[in-house]
Amino acid sequence: MKYKSSFINEAVARGFFYQSTNIDGLDDYLTTSGRLGYIGFDITAKSLHVGSFIQIALLRLFQKHQHKPVVLVGGGTTKVGDPSFRNAARPLLSDGEISENMEGIKLCLLPFLKFGEGESDAVIVNNADWLDELSYIPFLREVGCYFSVNRMIGFDSVKSKLDENNSLSFLEFNYMVMQGYDFYELLRTKDCRIQFGGQDQWGNIVCGVELVRKKLGKEVFGFTSPLLTTKDGRKMGKTANGSIWMLENMLSSYDFWQYWRNVDDADVIRMMYLFTDIDLDEIKKMENIRGQELNDIKVLLADEVTAIVRGRKSLDVIHETATAMFSKGVGNISSDSSVPKYSLKKSELASVSLVDIIVDGGMCTSRGDAKRLLRNGGVYINDQVVSEDYKILPDVQSGDCVKLSCGRKKHLLIMIV
RNA sequence: GGAGGGGUGGCCGAGCGGUCAAUGGCAGCAGACUGUAAAUCUGCCGACGAAAGUCUACGUAAGUUCAAAUCUUACCCCCUCCA
Numbered sequence: 001m002k003y004k005s006s007f008i009n010e011a012v013a014r015g016f017f018y019q020s021t022n023i024d025g026l027d028d029y030l031t032t033s034g035r036l037g038y039i040g041f042d043i044t045a046k047s048l049h050v051g052s053f054i055q056i057a058l059l060r061l062f063q064k065h066q067h068k069p070v071v072l073v074g075g076g077t078t079k080v081g082d083p084s085f086r087n088a089a090r091p092l093l094s095d096g097e098i099s100e101n102m103e104g105i106k107l108c109l110l111p112f113l114k115f116g117e118g119e120s121d122a123v124i125v126n127n128a129d130w131l132d133e134l135s136y137i138p139f140l141r142e143v144g145c146y147f148s149v150n151r152m153i154g155f156d157s158v159k160s161k162l163d164e165n166n167s168l169s170f171l172e173f174n175y176m177v178m179q180g181y182d183f184y185e186l187l188r189t190k191d192c193r194i195q196f197g198g199q200d201q202w203g204n205i206v207c208g209v210e211l212v213r214k215k216l217g218k219e220v221f222g223f224t225s226p227l228l229t230t231k232d233g234r235k236m237g238k239t240a241n242g243s244i245w246m247l248e249n250m251l252s253s254y255d256f257w258q259y260w261r262n263v264d265d266a267d268v269i270r271m272m273y274l275f276t277d278i279d280l281d282e283i284k285k286m287e288n289i290r291g292q293e294l295n296d297i298k299v300l301l302a303d304e305v306t307a308i309v310r311g312r313k314s315l316d317v318i319h320e321t322a323t324a325m326f327s328k329g330v331g332n333i334s335s336d337s338s339v340p341k342y343s344l345k346k347s348e349l350a351s352v353s354l355v356d357i358i359v360d361g362g363m364c365t366s367r368g369d370a371k372r373l374l375r376n377g378g379v380y381i382n383d384q385v386v387s388e389d390y391k392i393l394p395d396v397q398s399g400d401c402v403k404l405s406c407g408r409k410k411h412l413l414i415m416i417v
Numbered sequence: 418g419g420a421g422g423g424g425u426g427g428c429c430g431a432g433c434g435g436u437c438a439a440u441g442g443c444a445g446c447a448g449a450c451u452g453u454a455a456a457u458c459u460g461c462c463g464a465c466g467a468a469a470g471u472c473u474a475c476g477u478a479a480g481u482u483c484a485a486a487u488c489u490u491a492c493c494c495c496c497u498c499c500a
Contacts (some may be wrong), residue, residue, distance in 0.1 A: 180430060258453080265454050292452045326453060369446085372461060378447040
């Protein structure tokens with residue numbers, strides 16, 4: 001074991017560590033339990049998505065090693081907007097939206113962290129509580145004087161915006177000052193000396209570390225984790241169909257599970273380390289698995305992650321649905337699986353076209369789209385390709401089920417009533 | 418405030434009076450191959466329509482023209498330089 005603290009050891013072994021302001025100092029500091037460490041989350045949406053997953057998992061690990069996670073929600077900073085690596089300024093949110101989003105964020109975190117009053121129980125704070133109160137002139141005199149603009153424009157987050165000829169408003173430029181101030185405030189009021197974050201937060205974190213050192217002469221620590229990209233370089237948690245949200249009302253458990261079931265071969269083991277509670281030794285044994293067998297590992301990954309985020313009991317229905325979706329025939333689709341259903345009166349059989357059902361059932365966005373799919377041979381009825389827009393489905397009776405498929409992965413169960 | 422450059426489909430980016438629903442790339446969808454992976458190859462990729470075709474769309478609004486993404490004017494926004 002290279003490090004003295006159990007947390008740092010495991011965090012490094014699992015791949016959470018990218019860089020730190022002083023890893024040895026931090027290691028020493030964490031040999032005593034009950035230390036505080038925080039991560040800030042912006043609250044631009046009602047739910048966190050998988051992009052923030054690594055941060056949440058890190059806090060969870062922190063708590064597992066008897067330390068106290070502090071979740072900082074950016075009620076104040078969200079009103080400013082982090083300019084980091086975005087080419088469009090974020091839309092500014094109203095107070096109403098912000099407080100609504102904040103409730104959602106809390107829900108997302110409940111499965112991961114134990115909140116409460118105990119020594120290692122997580123707490124949640126909102127930086128609006130102190131940022132909203134600041135008065136401009138005193139703030140500039142007490143805090144602003146410690147920030148060098150020369151230095152700030154050197155930070156990647158700012159530099160990339162300037163280099164790409166994008167506009168950077170003064171509002172956004174202040175983001176890192178705000179975030180630096182957060183760290184100072186949390187140190188002062190809670191003796192919180194650690195800030196975690198993604199690699200892209202490095203500049204912002206360093207600002208806080210320096211502010212505390214200059215103002216109070218104390219050392220605080222920054223710790224960043226690698227920015228998770230998939231093997232093809234895309235940001236994790238985003239698919240073409242949207243983000244992989246944590247909350248069930250924004251993404252079904254089945255789709256959540258599918259995301260993990262379909263990760264790239266090359267990413268499976270890394271995600272296993274980061275996102276599951278499976279022992280390091282167990283995962284180590286899986287490292288050499290290749291080829292088709294890796295599919296079982298993907299299922300395990302999907303199961304474990306889904307169990308944490310959505311609860312283990314959700315797995316039964318998911319497995320059932322997955323089996324139904326990927327096996328042929330109608331018989332093995334049970335009515336409690338989450339395969340979408342569509343009911344159709346027997347009397348409507350003659351008048352309703354396939355295209356209508358496809359669009360109505362949400363499988364295509366427009367009739368033209370559905371027709372194209374049909375023409376391209378991507379539509380199946382009971383696993384048989386159909387190439388024309390049948391006005392009438394194959395001879396069926398009331399009570400029958402017909403499986404309508406668009407491609408291999410989208411299915412609709414038509415119940416004849 | 419002044420001078421110059423620019424705003425094109427989900428994104429990047431051509432086009433600069435008719436042949437433009439708009440080259441190309443990325444992303445996406447379907448098919449082949451497979452392992453619900455990746456890579457590769459093929460087809461598709463604004464809406465409506467069986468089709469002919471109709472409609473909507475090149476920052477916004479007016480205008481010139483038989484005809485405008487392309488020309489004119491005003492306005493809005495972005496970038497660069499100067500004050």
